[in-house]
Amino acid sequence: AQSVTQLDSHVSVSEGTPVLLRCNYSSSYSPSLFWYVQHPNKGLQLLLKYTSAATLVKGINGFEAEFKKSETSFHLTKPSAHMSDAAEYFCVVTPSSGGSYIPTFGRGTSLIVHP
Amino acid sequence: NAGVTQTPKFRILKIGQSMTLQCTQDMNHNYMYWYRQDPGMGLKLIYYSVGAGITDKGEVPNGYNVSRSTTEDFPLRLELAAPSQTSVYFCASTRSSGNTIYFGEGSWLTVV
Structure with a gap:
């Protein structure tokens, strides 16, 4: 079994300040973890993924996430928010091999960026 | 590369x-999925397939049908559309x- 909890439904930051979007997971298998971004009226785009290599993962547009097994977390961060970062962000978990064929999505976190 | 085309x-x-x-994909992927996303909500799985000829229900399959005759294609059929099926669909x-x-x-x- 696997599950994902995105701890905040909305996060509001000012442009130029750090971003933290929180994600906790549970998985019976060794997990693969992903963050996807969805801009308004668009599809989902991969930001970054963890697949049992380095625990600090760098993604596109300056985002990064750290896999912490002891805390079962995969929080997404960015040092300085841009207006263009305003979007919906989804944390996703799948088994790295075997187990369920079905990715499990978090409910999403809406990032609001103020000028 | 076209990727996934809906x-x-x-x-x-x-x-x-x-x-x-x-829905068609040109990456020779075995696994395909249909999700729906309602306003302000996350994604709910409708149906999925692990290969040609194999399909299974997801979380919200009622009112929908799928087929997977080829690796590339995974069409989603809506029968007798209802207002509750108003949504955004992602393959x-x-x-x-x-x-x-x-x-x-x-x-x-x-659906109106």
């Missing part, structure tokens, strides 16, 4: 009509568990 992008249906959302595919999931651009469906 058609149509927008459609308005009348109650009781039927239609098919088309997705992946090579295998643990690999990147690729999404189509979405299909916006309104």
Whole structure:
């Protein structure tokens, strides 16, 4: 079994300040973890993924996430928010091999960026 | 690379009509999925397939049907459309568990 909890439904930051979007997971298998971004009226785009290599993962547009097994977390961060970062962000978990064929999505976190 | 292609992008249906959302991928992926996303909500799995000829129900399959006659194509059929099926539909595919999931651009469906 696997599950994902995105701890905040909305996060509001000012442009130029750090971003933290929180994600906790549970998985019976060794997990693969992903963050996807969805801009308004668009599809989902991969930001970054963890697949049992380095625990600090760098993604596109300056985002990064750290896999912490002891805390079962995969929080997404960015040092300085841009207006263009305003979007919906989804944390996703799948088994790295075997187990369920079905990715499990978090409910999403809406990032609001103020000028 | 085309990736995952969905058609149509927008459609308005009348109650009781039927239609098919088309999805095709050119990455030779075994796993394909159909999700719906309601306003302000996450993604709910409708149906999925782990290979040609194999399909299974997801979380919200009622009112929908799928088929997977080829690796590339995974059409979603809406029978007797209802207002509750007004949503955005996403098709997705992946090579295998643990690999990147690729999404189509979405299909916006309104049932009136």
